[in-house]
Amino acid sequence: xxxxxxxxxxxxxxxxxxxxxxxxxxxxxxxxxxxxxxxxxxxxxxxxxxxxxxxxxxxxxxxxxxxxxxxxxxxxxxxxxxxxxxxxxxxxxxxxxxxxxxxxxxxxxxxxxxxxxxxxxxxxxxxxxxxxxxxxxxxxxxxxxxxxxxxxxxxxxxxxxxxxxxxxxxxxxxxxxxxx
Amino acid sequence: xxxxxxxxxxxxxxxxxxxxxxxxxxxxxxxxxxxxxxxxxxxxxxxxxxxxxxxxxxxxxxxxxxxxxxxxxxxxxxxxxxxxxxxxxxxxxxxxxxxxxxxxxxxxxxxxxxxxxxxxxxxxxxxxxxxxxxxxxxxxxxxxxxxxxxxxxxxxxxxxxxxxxxxxxxxxxxxxxxxxxxxxxxxxxxxxxxxxxxxxxxxxxxxxxxxxxxxxxxxxxxxxxxxxxxxxxxxxxxxxxxxxxxxxxxxxxxxxxxxxxxxxxxxxxxxxxxxxxxxxxxxxxxxxxxxxxxxxxxxxxxxxxxxxxxxxxxxxxxxxxxxxxxx
Numbered sequence: 001x002x003x004x005x006x007x008x009x010x011x012x013x014x015x016x017x018x019x020x021x022x023x024x025x026x027x028x029x030x031x032x033x034x035x036x037x038x039x040x041x042x043x044x045x046x047x048x049x050x051x052x053x054x055x056x057x058x059x060x061x062x063x064x065x066x067x068x069x070x071x072x073x074x075x076x077x078x079x080x081x082x083x084x085x086x087x088x089x090x091x092x093x094x095x096x097x098x099x100x101x102x103x104x105x106x107x108x109x110x111x112x113x114x115x116x117x118x119x120x121x122x123x124x125x126x127x128x129x130x131x132x133x134x135x136x137x138x139x140x141x142x143x144x145x146x147x148x149x150x151x152x153x154x155x156x157x158x159x160x161x162x163x164x165x166x167x168x169x170x171x172x173x174x175x176x177x178x179x180x
Numbered sequence: 181x182x183x184x185x186x187x188x189x190x191x192x193x194x195x196x197x198x199x200x201x202x203x204x205x206x207x208x209x210x211x212x213x214x215x216x217x218x219x220x221x222x223x224x225x226x227x228x229x230x231x232x233x234x235x236x237x238x239x240x241x242x243x244x245x246x247x248x249x250x251x252x253x254x255x256x257x258x259x260x261x262x263x264x265x266x267x268x269x270x271x272x273x274x275x276x277x278x279x280x281x282x283x284x285x286x287x288x289x290x291x292x293x294x295x296x297x298x299x300x301x302x303x304x305x306x307x308x309x310x311x312x313x314x315x316x317x318x319x320x321x322x323x324x325x326x327x328x329x330x331x332x333x334x335x336x337x338x339x340x341x342x343x344x345x346x347x348x349x350x351x352x353x354x355x356x357x358x359x360x361x362x363x364x365x366x367x368x369x370x371x372x373x374x375x376x377x378x379x380x381x382x383x384x385x386x387x388x389x390x391x392x393x394x395x396x397x398x399x400x401x402x403x404x405x406x407x408x409x410x411x412x413x414x415x416x417x418x419x420x421x422x423x424x425x426x427x428x429x430x431x432x433x434x435x436x437x438x439x440x441x442x443x444x445x446x447x448x449x450x451x452x453x454x455x456x457x458x459x460x461x462x463x464x465x466x467x468x469x470x471x472x473x474x475x476x477x478x479x480x481x482x483x484x485x486x487x488x489x490x491x492x493x494x495x496x497x498x499x500x501x502x503x504x505x506x507x
Binding site: 102109111115119135174 | 190191192193194197219220221222377378379381382383384385390404405406407408409410457458459460461462465
């Protein structure tokens, strides 16, 4: 990981602008299907959510023009991309790279909170449960994507690794302790 | 002999990260009120504990199970079951605080090694020796209010092993007796395993100014770009008269890394890292840092410079009472 401590990479503004006009419904549907695959392979993530497995979360990548509303729905998650604030019991906001870094275990959630790179609002308890459940699940989103890519899996994995190297954005599960 | 690094694990993933990063020993707890980090989404069910201990043992690491809250009258069975399950899961020791639970463990699980939790606040040699003589306690975790000379004085008068905190959240009150969280929320680390429970914490970020409220009380407000602290009353910023400041302690993390040689000379056996509520990233980073430090000490090399400021509360660090001059 290339970013120096304390500097979270921002999503390129030009690319973010392109999302302003993008149709969010097909993206939401794709992400819902994708998250259900993750749910099947990582059922412990939803068990660990406990009483919050039916709580709606607003994940707000602050450098993108939409929010992600995640409804764990007891293990059959629904993901909806929305413009505006979104509606949920807890809101976790930060640059996309910070959110991805949390998912991949590259960053520590409390450290991002101390540095103000991450903002939590609403039901703090639910937000904490989600963070802990995701941290324990040791997800690798690039692995989750490439598993559907057949013979392209290897080249695509290398592509993700290369993008990760140059952008400083965590796109794969972090080697323990090397990046934070 | 290399000083023992005792590392936190709030989840099975963190336990694996700690072992992989070089922890000698990991401490963790069951997902209920029997341990002092009873936070949502944290801790181990029985099968996770069994698997975690097997993982650690296969790699030469030990696992201690913290059952360090104080049993509620009429509900002791929950705590008794936790001790029995820790033993059947293969724990190397249990970390206990309550006198009744220590007595129960000594009578019913005599083969299970017993450590005294920091929550018992044993802070002089007579107290340590009492726990050792009466309940067969083999190790005591010392409270974070002692200076290095005081720790040396204790070790000179006891054969019980001592373990001290070297990194992480800094509890500045009499541990096991602090009621600040109870005053604001009705729940405490001592009885419920939660200091400043997340269910009672609210953050409001308006224009970059972050307000933290606990049980409805605003306990601190930080401006844009200022580091944020944990929402604990002991680190709260209060106004009285015409003065505003941190009444008990500044929002900082303990870091006694550079004092490790002195702690070794003071007779300390094990160095404890706080943070079962933290991520596997934190665990791995801090473990590597401290493992490098004790290995350097053992090899007669200077202490390496750490890189832990970013992981610290308020992004600031202190040596706490170990070097406090006002005491």
